[in-house]
Amino acid sequence: MPQPELIERRDGTLALLTNADPAGAGHQALGWRRYSVGLDVGGRGDDPSALCIIKSESRPYMTGHGWQQALTPPQYTVVYTETARIPEATDLVDWVVNRLRQLKSWRFSFDATGLGAPLTSLFEQAKVEANSVTMTAGMAINRKGNLITCSKNLMLENAATCFENGTLQIAHDLPDRESLINEITAVEVGYTSAGNPVLKSNGRGHHSDRFIALSLALLAETHIAPQSFTTTKLSNYW
Amino acid sequence: MYQDPELLKFLGGLTVTLDPVARFKAAMGVEPRRFQRELLTSTSPRVICMASRQLGKSTAIACIAWDAFLRGLTVVVIAPHDKQAKEFLLRVKDFRDADPFAPRSIQFLKTEVSAANHKGRILAMPATDSARGFTADVLVLDEAALLQDDEIAAVTPMRNKVTGRLIVTSTPMWKEGDFYRWWTQPNNFQKILGHYRDVDDPQLQAAIEEERVITPDQRFAREYECIFSGGGDPLISHATLNRAMDNKEHALCLNLS
Numbered sequence: 001m002p003q004p005e006l007i008e009r010r011d012g013t014l015a016l017l018t019n020a021d022p023a024g025a026g027h028q029a030l031g032w033r034r035y036s037v038g039l040d041v042g043g044r045g046d047d048p049s050a051l052c053i054i055k056s057e058s059r060p061y062m063t064g065h066g067w068q069q070a071l072t073p074p075q076y077t078v079v080y081t082e083t084a085r086i087p088e089a090t091d092l093v094d095w096v097v098n099r100l101r102q103l104k105s106w107r108f109s110f111d112a113t114g115l116g117a118p119l120t121s122l123f124e125q126a127k128v129e130a131n132s133v134t135m136t137a138g139m140a141i142n143r144k145g146n147l148i149t150c151s152k153n154l155m156l157e158n159a160a161t162c163f164e165n166g167t168l169q170i171a172h173d174l175p176d177r178e179s180l181i182n183e184i185t186a187v188e189v190g191y192t193s194a195g196n197p198v199l200k201s202n203g204r205g206h207h208s209d210r211f212i213a214l215s216l217a218l219l220a221e222t223h224i225a226p227q228s229f230t231t232t233k234l235s236n237y238w
Numbered sequence: 239m240y241q242d243p244e245l246l247k248f249l250g251g252l253t254v255t256l257d258p259v260a261r262f263k264a265a266m267g268v269e270p271r272r273f274q275r276e277l278l279t280s281t282s283p284r285v286i287c288m289a290s291r292q293l294g295k296s297t298a299i300a301c302i303a304w305d306a307f308l309r310g311l312t313v314v315v316i317a318p319h320d321k322q323a324k325e326f327l328l329r330v331k332d333f334r335d336a337d338p339f340a341p342r343s344i345q346f347l348k349t350e351v352s353a354a355n356h357k358g359r360i361l362a363m364p365a366t367d368s369a370r371g372f373t374a375d376v377l378v379l380d381e382a383a384l385l386q387d388d389e390i391a392a393v394t395p396m397r398n399k400v401t402g403r404l405i406v407t408s409t410p411m412w413k414e415g416d417f418y419r420w421w422t423q424p425n426n427f428q429k430i431l432g433h434y435r436d437v438d439d440p441q442l443q444a445a446i447e448e449e450r451v452i453t454p455d456q457r458f459a460r461e462y463e464c465i466f467s468g469g470g471d472p473l474i475s476h477a478t479l480n481r482a483m484d485n486k487e488h489a490l491c492l493n494l495s
Binding site (some may be wrong): 019035046047053055077079085099102104157160163164168172175178179182184185186188199 | 431436457464474476479482484489493
């Protein structure tokens with residue numbers, strides 16, 4: 001069915017243009033179009049830092065039952081990747097801020113494991129709202145405010161699940177997509193001597209930086225992004 | 239506007255001599271592909287190029303070799319087998335034929351190109367122990383993924399330590415060996431990727447897509463997708479990733495200044 005025009009608001013929410021028709025009051029469903037940014041912090045040596053931006057979108061649409069509106073399932077698209085060797089933490093913050101300033105509505109998460117730890121306070125000083133994610137072993141995710149500890153396996157498997165079920169896609173004209181795909185396919189499933197599956201990134205010194213950045217950005221959308229709940233009065237039931 | 243045909247020929251020849259891209263175009267009759275252009279114009283002392291099969295790696299290298307030869311440099315090309323080395327020199331011949339300023343008394347032997355009263359040389363040889371004792375201004379490792387690490391270790395010292403260039407090209411193979419490490423590890427190589435999907439040639443792309451039907455997944459990934467294959471199963475399969483790229487979503491353009 002033909003859909004009304006979609007309005008993108010300044011806060012990143014998407015609304016259908018209903019021309020303030022009073023008949024539509026109480027039926028509005030707000031979708032979103034926002035960017036989730038993930039940063040894998042590089043080492044002081046040759047290990048580069050990687051940035052990945054995922055566009056997250058859920059559009060409202062008219063269901064065809066009167067004024068009823070509903071949202072499409074969230075769709076995540078990798079729209080930007082970049083790597084850079086930036087040894088100084090302050091330069092890295094500048095690099096990230098320069099990119100964030102160009103986005104309309106964003107969430108930012110970075111790898112706070114090891115060398116990334118000092119960045120938590122640096123981003124705070126720069127007034128950048130950031131999720132600092134410390135990657136751990138196991139299969140758990142815990143959160144205390146913006147400080148998150150998450151299993152690396154969980155992050156990667158979350159990305160695999162979203163790729164498999166089609167909710168995560170890669171923009172067809174992404175300039176660096178072959179490098180990204182090489183890094184994604186470098187992560188292989190192996191087995192311990194006890195027969196337990198383990199994920200390993202193949203090759204000595206191979207970091208899969210872009211894939212980690214992608215997984216961080218995706219995790220922010222699937223597990224960390226605040227969800228909104230609304231309650232309304234139940235009608236037409238006796 | 240110059241009308242003198244001799245002068246126009248001279249100026250055309252001068253352009254070809256000074257510009258490797260123009261030289262390529264004159265010899266091949268087509269514009270070089272993006273990765274070929276990057277290879278031709280690179281001045282980096284270490285270059286590594288990974289490209290899909292039949293995209294023109296060796297042709298671009300032949301152009302570079304001919305250019306270096308004319309500048310009086312010694313080019314050593316190491317290929318996995320004797321036949322590949324000889325085939326390489328045939329490509330160099332194409333560039334000689336299209337060059338109006340080529341030295342007259344040029345000698346094309348089976349494994350060597352040289353000219354009387356000219357310092358430049360091109361040597362093409364298989365990677366064996368006999369490939370020692372030369373000093374190369376430009377050392378090329380062609381199909382490096384098929385060379386053994388020991389063979390690479392034997393030939394890389396022949397590169398002139400101060401001014402010499404090392405150019406490595408190949409399609410990917412296994413997740414092991416020097417080529418894999420040089421490509422995947424952070425280092426000072428200039429990395430150039432030539433993927434068949436980035437080539438502005440729909441006919442070629444369609445032909446390669448047809449190959450997909452009859453080629454096993456892992457082999458297709460190696461030969462055309464520029465993906466190294468390892469021993470284990472990837473967490474996310476190539477088929478899933480191909481499906482994930484089949485959309486109309488556009489990448490984001492950010493101002494990087």
